[in-house]
Amino acid sequence: MISKNTIKLIHSLSQKKYRKKENLFLVEGDKNVLDVIQSKINIIHLFATQSFITSNKINSNHAQEVTEADTAEIKKASFQKSPQNCIALCEIPPQNKLPGKLENNLSLFLDGIQDPGNLGTILRISDWFGIEYIFCSPDTADIFNPKVVQSSMGSICRTQVIYSPFEKIYSLAKSSNIKITGTFLEGENIYAEMLPERTLLIMGNEGNGIRKENEYGVDKKIMIPHFAINNNKAESLNVAVATGIVCSEFRRQQLAGMLFEMK
Numbered sequence: 565m566i567s568k569n570t571i572k573l574i575h576s577l578s579q580k581k582y583r584k585k586e587n588l589f590l591v592e593g594d595k596n597v598l599d600v601i602q603s604k605i606n607i608i609h610l611f612a613t614q615s616f617i618t619s620n621k622i623n624s625n626h627a628q629e630v631t632e633a634d635t636a637e638i639k640k641a642s643f644q645k646s647p648q649n650c651i652a653l654c655e656i657p658p659q660n661k662l663p664g665k666l667e668n669n670l671s672l673f674l675d676g677i678q679d680p681g682n683l684g685t686i687l688r689i690s691d692w693f694g695i696e697y698i699f700c701s702p703d704t705a706d707i708f709n710p711k712v713v714q715s716s717m718g719s720i721c722r723t724q725v726i727y728s729p730f731e732k733i734y735s736l737a738k739s740s741n742i743k744i745t746g747t748f749l750e751g752e753n754i755y756a757e758m759l760p761e762r763t764l765l766i767m768g769n770e771g772n773g774i775r776k777e778n779e780y781g782v783d784k785k786i787m788i789p790h791f792a793i794n795n796n797k798a799e800s801l802n803v804a805v806a807t808g809i810v811c812s813e814f815r816r817q818q819l820a821g822m823l824f825e826m827k
Contacts, residue, residue, distance in 0.1 A: 565631070565633065565637065566611055566631065566633050566637045566638070566640070566641050570609075570641070571640055571641045573586065573588075573653075574590060574641045574651070574653070575641075575643075577589060577590045577710065578643065578709075578710055580706050580708075580709070583656065583706070583708055584656075587655060587656050588608065588653050588654065588655065588656065589653075589654055589656055589708035589710070589713065590643070590651060590652070590653060590654070590710050590713065591651070591652040591654055591713055592642055592643065592644055592647060592648070592650075592651050592652075592710070592713075592714060593644075593647075593648050593650075593714065594616065594648045594649055594650060595717065595718060596713065596714065596717065596718050597610070597612075597650045597651070597652045598620065598718075599718030599721045599722075600652060600654060600718075600721055601620075601622075601626045601627075602721070603721035603722070604657070605654050605655070605657060605721060606628070606654065606655040606657070607626065607627035607628065607652050607653070607654050607655075608627070608628050608629065608653045608654060608655055609627065609628065609629045609630075609631065609652070609653040610622065610626065610627035610629070610630045610631070610650065610651075610652045610653075611631050611632075611633045611637070611638060611641070611650060611651050611652070612630070612631075612632065612633065612638075612649055612650035612651075613632070613633065613634060613635060613638070613649040613650065614632050615649065616649035616650050617630065617632060627652065635647075635649070638650070638651055643710050643714075644714070656708055659726070659727065660724050660725065660726045661726075662726060662728060662732065662736060663697065663736070665736075665739065665740045666697065666736060666737060666740035666742050666762075666764070667696075667740075668694075668695070668696040668697065669761065669762040669763070669818070670693070670694075670695050670762075670763060670765065670811070670814055670815075671695060671696065671697045671698075671699065671737075671742070671763075671764045671765070672686070672690060672695055672697070672698045672699065672764070672765050672766075672767065672807070673699040673700075673701075673730065673733050673764055673765070673766045673767070674686065674698065674699070674700045674701065674704045674766075674767055675701050675704075675730065675766055675767065675768045675769060675774050675775055675778060676701050676703050676704060676768065676769035676772070676775065677700070677704045677705060677767065677769065677770065677803060678703075678704075678705055678769065678770060679705065679770055679803075680705045680706075680709040680710075680711035680712040680715070681711055681712075681715045681804075682705075682770065682802065682803050682804045683700075683704065683705045683707065683709075683712045683715075684711065684712040684713065684714065684715025684716040684717075684719075684720075685715050685716075685804035686698070686767070686803075686804050686807050687707070687712070687716040687719040687720055687723050687725070688715070688716050688717050688719040689804065689807055689808045689811060690719065690723050690811075691716075691719035691722050691723050692719075693811040693812070693814075693815055694815075695723070695811070696723075696724060697724050697726065698723055698724065698725045698726070699725075699726050699727075699728055699733045699764075700725060700726070700727045700728070701727070701728075701729065701730060702727055702728075702729065704727065707720060707725050730775075730778045730781065733764065734781040737764045737781075741762070742760075742762045742763060742764050743760035743762065743763045743764070743783045743784060744763065744764045744766065744781050744782050744783050744784075745759065745760060745763045745764070745765050745766070745782070745783065745784045745785075745786055746765075746766040746768070746774050746779070746782040746784070746785055746786070747765075747766070747767060747768065747773070747774070747785075747786055747787060747788070747806060747810065748773065748774065748782075748785040748786070748787060749773075749787060750785065750787070751784075751785035751786040751787035752784070752785060752786055752787065753786075753787065753789050754786045754787065754788055754789075754809075754810060754813050755789065755813065757784075757786065758817065759784075759786070759813065759814050759817055760783070760784060761818070761821075763784075763814070765807075765810060765811070765814070766778070766781075766782065767803055767806065767807050767810075768803070769803075770802075770803050786810070788801060788806060788809050788810065
């Protein structure tokens with residue numbers, strides 16, 4: 565059974581102040597929960613159907629406490645319209661520390677990304693393209709927001725997210741001899757430009773873009789061109805979509821360079 569008090573606790577985790585107070589966040593969905601089980605994240609309490617427990621051989625090694633619950637109970641506790649077979653209350657891990665140096669050739673800085681769905685999708689994109697660090701301004705959405713966790717589809721377990729003011733990340737990039745690239749409406753066409761071999765990519769707020777006060781740190785301004793017919797085009801691209809496009813082009817150029825060197 566999932567008690568009324570536990571359901572009340574779970575529902576409170578939609579708000580950051582209660583996640584901070586309880587030091588807990590919620591993970592929903594069979595795949596997401598299985599990804600968390602395989603990670604270093606500590607599961608405090610797992611609620612799951614008998615079939616999920618049996619088919620995945622869930623035991624006390626996977627969570628501090630495992631409780632069998634039916635689908636009706638899980639639905640009462642869930643934030644989802646069509647929940648699956650399990651939900652997990654997880655301990656919020658300590659904040660990752662800034663690395664001494666950036667070794668990876670592509671990192672991200674998210675400058676005020678507000679929409680939890682966008683942030684979760686960017687985590688998923690980063691996971692796909694092998695981005696080790698995702699740095700976030702302090703006012704970027706909380707990665708433990710249920711919508712972020714859900715839309716990341718398990719990538720929250722495999723990416724390193726660090727909240728930090730831009731000034732510190734700028735200093736880290738410079739000391740690591742890494743160029744800083746930013747997306748701007750007046751930037752250079754990414755398909756006609758050589759992107760820096762090693763870069764920190766800044767993606768700006770959904771409505772306002774990169775903050776004016778952070779432009780000083782940008783070495784190269786880029787943009788994604790439109791190919792609309794008769795100049796009838798969308799006003800802008802979703803920031804998560806734009807992140808995917810830029811990361812894909814960066815990796816394409818990197819691969820092309822590697823193939824050229826092999827010839």
